[in-house]
Amino acid sequence: MAYPDYLDPNTAESTRLVTPRNATLLLIDYQPQMIFGVGSIDRQLLLNNVEALAKTALAFELPVILTTIAASSFSGPLIPQLARLFPERDAIDRSAINTWADHRVVQEVRAIGRQKLVMAGLWTEVCLTLPVLSALEAGYDVYFVADASGGSSTAAHDLGVQRMVQAGATPLSWVQLLSELQYDWARKETYDAVNRIVAEHAGAWGTGGFYRATFSAAPDRALAAIG
CATH class of the missing domain: 3.40.50.850 (Isochorismatase-like)
Structure with a gap:
């Protein structure tokens, strides 16, 4: 890493x-x-x-x-x-x-x-x-x-x-x-995997990620970004 x-x-x-x-x-x-x-x-x-x-x-x-x-x-x-x-x-x-x-x-x-x-x-x-x-x-x-x-x-x-x-x-x-394992959001090699785990398992945090993504992407792209 x-x-x-x-x-x-x-x-x-x-x-x-x-x-x-x-x-x-x-x-x-x-x-x-x-x-x-x-x-x-x-x-x-x-x-x-x-x-x-x-x-x-x-x-x-x-x-x-x-x-x-x-x-x-x-x-x-x-x-x-x-x-x-x-x-x-x-x-x-x-x-x-x-x-x-x-x-x-x-x-x-x-x-x-x-x-x-x-x-x-x-x-x-x-x-x-x-x-x-x-x-x-x-x-x-x-x-x-x-x-x-x-x-x-x-x-x-x-x-x-x-x-x-x-x-x-x-x-x-x-x-x-x-x-703790991610440690820094600049660590790009695990960034997408962490966000997928959060979206699938972390409840409100994952929902918040989708909400944030809707401001920077179309809704369909937002779903892909966290899924």
């Missing part, structure tokens, strides 16, 4: 920022049975948010690791919103509740070699919290996307978030991550 001439990626203002070059995304257990059990967020909103998160990773070429738990016996396959975005990538299926307990996941993280791990998953209080805690203890900088994750209840989600934050993980929203 190229930066504008006036930005020096070697002297960024904070080493805590997530960039297209320092992060890996782990999407944990997005399966039908896990979706059924979510009670902390509207399920359709959850599906919207995780699809937006996955598209964000593709737009910025982040490495992505997909996992499932007991896919053939209990939880079902990876949801279609993710399967169609990653048609050539198999999810790592496991039996252990903690994703980090599966050596294949840890080996892939190590092979990618990035220090920052961004995670989202179902359910927040179990299948997300456990690998977040484990990765922190393994020395990684860990972020989790709270609004693309869901717990079995609001209380369970909130307690999971508190536990991860207390351990040192950083909470994000998917829009926050998208904006």
